[in-house]
Amino acid sequence: MDKIDIKNISKDELRNELVRLGEKPYRAGQIFRWLYKSGVNSFEEMTDLGKGLRDKLKERFHITKLILADSKHSLIDGTVKYLFKLEDVNTIESVFLPEDNRVTLCLSSQVGCKFGCSFCASAPFGFIRDLKTSEILDEALSIRRHNPSSAITNIVFMGIGEPLDNYDNVMKSIRIMNDADAMKIGARKITISTCGLIPGMKRLAGEKLQVELSVSLHSADDKVRSALVPINKRYPLKELMAACKEYTKKTKRIITFEYILLKDMNSSKEDARKLSALLKGLMCKVNLIMYNQVSPVRNYSASTGTDAKGYKAPEAAQAKEFIGMLKRSGVNVMLRKSKGEDIDAGCGQLRISAMRPARG
Ligand code: SF4
Numbered sequence: 001m002d003k004i005d006i007k008n009i010s011k012d013e014l015r016n017e018l019v020r021l022g023e024k025p026y027r028a029g030q031i032f033r034w035l036y037k038s039g040v041n042s043f044e045e046m047t048d049l050g051k052g053l054r055d056k057l058k059e060r061f062h063i064t065k066l067i068l069a070d071s072k073h074s075l076i077d078g079t080v081k082y083l084f085k086l087e088d089v090n091t092i093e094s095v096f097l098p099e100d101n102r103v104t105l106c107l108s109s110q111v112g113c114k115f116g117c118s119f120c121a122s123a124p125f126g127f128i129r130d131l132k133t134s135e136i137l138d139e140a141l142s143i144r145r146h147n148p149s150s151a152i153t154n155i156v157f158m159g160i161g162e163p164l165d166n167y168d169n170v171m172k173s174i175r176i177m178n179d180a181d182a183m184k185i186g187a188r189k190i191t192i193s194t195c196g197l198i199p200g201m202k203r204l205a206g207e208k209l210q211v212e213l214s215v216s217l218h219s220a221d222d223k224v225r226s227a228l229v230p231i232n233k234r235y236p237l238k239e240l241m242a243a244c245k246e247y248t249k250k251t252k253r254i255i256t257f258e259y260i261l262l263k264d265m266n267s268s269k270e271d272a273r274k275l276s277a278l279l280k281g282l283m284c285k286v287n288l289i290m291y292n293q294v295s296p297v298r299n300y301s302a303s304t305g306t307d308a309k310g311y312k313a314p315e316a317a318q319a320k321e322f323i324g325m326l327k328r329s330g331v332n333v334m335l336r337k338s339k340g341e342d343i344d345a346g347c348g349q350l351r352i353s354a355m356r357p358a359r360g
Pocket residue numbers: 113114115116117120121122123159160161162195347
């Protein structure tokens with residue numbers, strides 16, 4: 001019989017397995033603490049379990065771990081971007097973001113992505129597969145191992161992949177991260193970021209877990225949004241906003257909208273007016289991010305001031321005006337500082353360098 005990947009199963013599933021092995025179910029808590037608090041990689045290290053139980057566990061389960069393939073450290077703000085190799089040699093990226101009294105991990109949920117957002121470095125390489133629960137948990141455990149003095153306070157699913165498209169594995173990993181015998185990260189400190197998958201949002205609204213939801217909006221105009229976030233053709237703004245309203249009504253939680261400011265696309269006065277009208281009456285806040293085109297993977301051209309897609313950030317004055325208009329119309333908005341700019345910490349870039357043949 002194939003061995004079970006022990007980090008792929010919930011605590012209840014582990015209890016059932018232990019009973020099948022003739023062991024007491026309470027052992028599941030002990031094993032969870034070894035796996036997720038101590039972060040051990042072998043059953044031998046679980047020293048408060050008897051040898052008989054450790055042998056049974058070894059026979060029934062295996063413990064996965066990720067292999068560090070590359071990392072980049074920001075000299076500006078301490079951000080570290082990791083490239084991990086999975087057991088099937090695929091690679092994923094995860095980011096460590098320390099800030100004042102919090103430490104956020106940005107995790108990937110899939111190898112590649114199906115959704116093709118036009119500004120995303122992961123998009124051109126398509127979708128390979130979902131990450132397993134164990135692989136998602138291993139991202140957090142591996143980063144913790146490399147940063148032993150930093151307690152993880154927040155998790156954001158904003159790395160490679162669409163978390164609501166790998167719903168079951170992402171939710172299972174969140175429940176384990178949240179468990180007091182595991183990482184004990186509060187559900188409110190965990191954010192799921194979606195490009196707007198309405199069925200997943202509806203499912204999430206019914207969960208008894210107070211996770212934060214963030215939606216990549218980027219435009220209040222269907223035509224522009226469809227060009228930036230192609231899933232908008234399947235779930236246009238009217239349906240997306242109805243789903244957001246339903247979500248806030250059901251969960252009593254606000255939604256965060258992510259909005260990348262792009263010159264001549266979504267940052268004019270008219271765009272600000274459309275955005276205020278779209279969000280009117282909705283329990284939400286808006287995170288604005290200035291587009292960062294100065295990146296080797298985006299083929300930035302100094303002569304045109306744009307990247308390969310022709311995107312560039314608006315001037316600071318225009319961004320200020322955009323924010324001012326939103327604020328005056330009552331929108332809760334803030335301009336987020338881009339982290340790890342010197343290492344280009346957006347999703348997908350390390351993986352792309354690893355996939356590129358070396359230049360001779
Ligand atoms: S931004 Fe997110 S959803 Fe869009 S292509 Fe990139 S990884 Fe996929």
